[in-house]
Amino acid sequence: MAITTVPETPRKPGRPPSPYSARPQRTSLGRKVRDNLTGHTFLIGAVLCFVVFSWYPMIRGIMMSFQRTRRGETTWVGWDNYSRIIADPSFWTAWQNTFYFTVLALVLGYAVPFFVAIMLNEFRHAKGYLRILVYLPVMLPPASALFLFKFYAYDPSEAGLFNAILKALHLPTSQWMQSPEMTMPAMVVASTWMNMGGAVLIYLASLQNIPGELYEAAELDGAGIWRRIRHVTIPQTRLILALLAMLQIVATMQLFIEPLILANGAGAEDSATSVAYLIYQHGFFQNDLNGAAALGVIMLVVLAGFSAVYVRLTAKQD
Amino acid sequence: MAQDSGTRTLISHAQLSRGRGRVIYWTLLAVVVAGFTLVFLGPLYWMVTGALKSGQEIAQTPPTLFPKDPQPQNYIDAWNNLALAKLLFNTFYYAVGAVLFQLVFDSAAAYSLSKLRPMFGNVILALMLGTLMIPAMVLIVPQYVTVLDLPILHINLLDSPFAIWLPMVANAFNIFLLKRFFDSIPEELMAAALMDGATPLRTLWSIILPLSRPILGVVSIFAVTAVWKDFLWPKLVMPSPETRTVSVGIYTFAGGTPMNVVIAASVIAAIPTVIIFLIFQRNIMSGLTAGSLKG
Numbered sequence: 001m002a003i004t005t006v007p008e009t010p011r012k013p014g015r016p017p018s019p020y021s022a023r024p025q026r027t028s029l030g031r032k033v034r035d036n037l038t039g040h041t042f043l044i045g046a047v048l049c050f051v052v053f054s055w056y057p058m059i060r061g062i063m064m065s066f067q068r069t070r071r072g073e074t075t076w077v078g079w080d081n082y083s084r085i086i087a088d089p090s091f092w093t094a095w096q097n098t099f100y101f102t103v104l105a106l107v108l109g110y111a112v113p114f115f116v117a118i119m120l121n122e123f124r125h126a127k128g129y130l131r132i133l134v135y136l137p138v139m140l141p142p143a144s145a146l147f148l149f150k151f152y153a154y155d156p157s158e159a160g161l162f163n164a165i166l167k168a169l170h171l172p173t174s175q176w177m178q179s180p181e182m183t184m185p186a187m188v189v190a191s192t193w194m195n196m197g198g199a200v201l202i203y204l205a206s207l208q209n210i211p212g213e214l215y216e217a218a219e220l221d222g223a224g225i226w227r228r229i230r231h232v233t234i235p236q237t238r239l240i241l242a243l244l245a246m247l248q249i250v251a252t253m254q255l256f257i258e259p260l261i262l263a264n265g266a267g268a269e270d271s272a273t274s275v276a277y278l279i280y281q282h283g284f285f286q287n288d289l290n291g292a293a294a295l296g297v298i299m300l301v302v303l304a305g306f307s308a309v310y311v312r313l314t315a316k317q318d
Numbered sequence: 319m320a321q322d323s324g325t326r327t328l329i330s331h332a333q334l335s336r337g338r339g340r341v342i343y344w345t346l347l348a349v350v351v352a353g354f355t356l357v358f359l360g361p362l363y364w365m366v367t368g369a370l371k372s373g374q375e376i377a378q379t380p381p382t383l384f385p386k387d388p389q390p391q392n393y394i395d396a397w398n399n400l401a402l403a404k405l406l407f408n409t410f411y412y413a414v415g416a417v418l419f420q421l422v423f424d425s426a427a428a429y430s431l432s433k434l435r436p437m438f439g440n441v442i443l444a445l446m447l448g449t450l451m452i453p454a455m456v457l458i459v460p461q462y463v464t465v466l467d468l469p470i471l472h473i474n475l476l477d478s479p480f481a482i483w484l485p486m487v488a489n490a491f492n493i494f495l496l497k498r499f500f501d502s503i504p505e506e507l508m509a510a511a512l513m514d515g516a517t518p519l520r521t522l523w524s525i526i527l528p529l530s531r532p533i534l535g536v537v538s539i540f541a542v543t544a545v546w547k548d549f550l551w552p553k554l555v556m557p558s559p560e561t562r563t564v565s566v567g568i569y570t571f572a573g574g575t576p577m578n579v580v581i582a583a584s585v586i587a588a589i590p591t592v593i594i595f596l597i598f599q600r601n602i603m604s605g606l607t608a609g610s611l612k613g
Contacts (some may be wrong), residue, residue, distance in 0.1 A: 132599055
């Protein structure tokens with residue numbers, strides 16, 4: 001390939017010039033407009049999809065939460081939808097359940113993949129096989145995986161897989177999804193099994209970027225395995241750990257398909273009702289799209305609060 | 319990605335390859351391989367064989383490890399009663415369309431943002447990336463209402479594949495992945511093409527895209543699995559039995575169907591994505607790690 005030299009033009013700091021924007025001698029206004037038009041033409045398809053299916057619905061959702069539509073007539077009702085939604089007793093149950101799920105999922109679905117990744121990273125054999133195994137459930141359609149749990153693992157009779165194991169170990173069996181206390185832990189187990197593969201792979205990638213000398217030095221200083229994890233592994237993967245914590249919180253707050261399939265929606269004594277399930281209920285069963293929109297906005301605000309805390313915490317450390 | 323020999327990890331290789339360390343290493347490896355096989359493959363085995371059992375055998379305690387009297391009839395019933403062929407075809411059709419739409423629009427956008435850099439490109443990229451912060455559940459209601467009556471055009475997209483294809487184009491993660499990859503293609507190549515009088519479209523087609531095959535593959539696989547795994551959105555926008563996806567179909571039929579038939583259907587629904595994964599697992603894994611930040 002012939003090497004062509006492009007005459008130097010003053011550069012904006014930090015950004016290499018594009019050959020299209022950095023054409024020298026002919027920077028007439030017409031040319032510039034034309035270059036920009038070309039650029040925007042390539043963008044238009046994606047931008048339109050964002051406008052219609054993302055940016056506009058965002059604004060529309062906020063507007064809908066303050067409106068009421070009856071017989072094709074839309075009126076502005078202020079905070080009415082919000083007060084109606086909050087007055088509903090299942091609102092608080094749903095938030096309680098969702099938070100409970102999020103906390104359990106942080107303990108199980110967040111810590112476990114990290115330690116699994118640390119362990120897998122030490123192995124020099126069967127690496128590929130183990131990685132495929134952990135990621136396999138991620139590829140199942142969630143409905144398939146959840147029916148598996150619902151019918152086999154959480155069968156409340158002794159024919160269920162978990163009960164059969166418990167019985168073999170001479171431990172008391174459980175009613176699983178039929179018992180309000182077990183509903184959440186059972187959903188978290190199913191959800192962790194389904195989803196942990198992604199997190200494990202991302203941790204593995206970031207573990208492989210830790211310079212070996214750090215462990216070397218720590219070992220020379222007499223640090224045992226646990227102290228090496230605490231003082232080398234965790235600080236070195238801090239950014240990824242923080243990012244995945246955030247993603248995990250956002251993902252678990254949207255808990256929906258687990259209650260829908262495992263617990264037929266609300267579950268025993270409303271123990272499975274989640275905020276996302278409530279949005280679905282209001283919007284698509286009670287024909288209360290405005291109430292559902294208001295719930296969506298509340299969820300957005302709560303998550304924005306989490307994001308703000310996250311940004312603060314990570315900014316402080318840098 | 320640094321790997322294998324040479325790089326030292328938490329525990330030094332020397333420590334693992336002699337004496338007590340060696341024994342512990344091999345024991346632990348054996349335990350983990352056995353444990354993982356049991357935990358991740360076991361349920362799948364249970365699913366495939368369970369669907370072969372009779373209703374009576376499923377309710378039996380203790381559960382049997384092998385079906386005593388295999389009933390392939392369950393799979394046949396699932397295939398026929400749930401019209402699985404139609405459901406699978408629908409899902410496949412949506413997946414292929416989603417791949418095409420994403421490849422065309424998202425790579426064009428990423429190309430523009432990476433190489434053409436029009437005015438406000440950075441603002442547009444920031445607005446796109448901002449949507450990654452908005453959970454899908456928050457948008458579900460207004461998105462649904464929008465699909466019922468598209469702004470300006472006043473078209474109802476219910477039961478139309480475009481209701482799945484077009485929203486999937488608005489995928490900031492894929493645009494980000496593609497842009498990062500295009501960024502790594504040297505500007506000199508672009509400049510050379512420009513000197514030869516190539517139009518931007520021509521440069522995209524004959525220089526950028528051929529060099530980007532790996533990332534295009536990753537994006538395609540992500541699109542296929544996203545369609546295969548999605549549940550609530552297709553449930554809402556594809557309400558007719560004729561347009562349903564396979565996940566939604568199984569869910570809808572689960573109510574009045576014997577459970578081993580539902581499980582048989584779940585197995586059949588899982589086969590395509592599992593096969594895709596086993597074929598493309600290398601690409602999937604590299605795509606996952608390419609998208610993550612370096613910690």
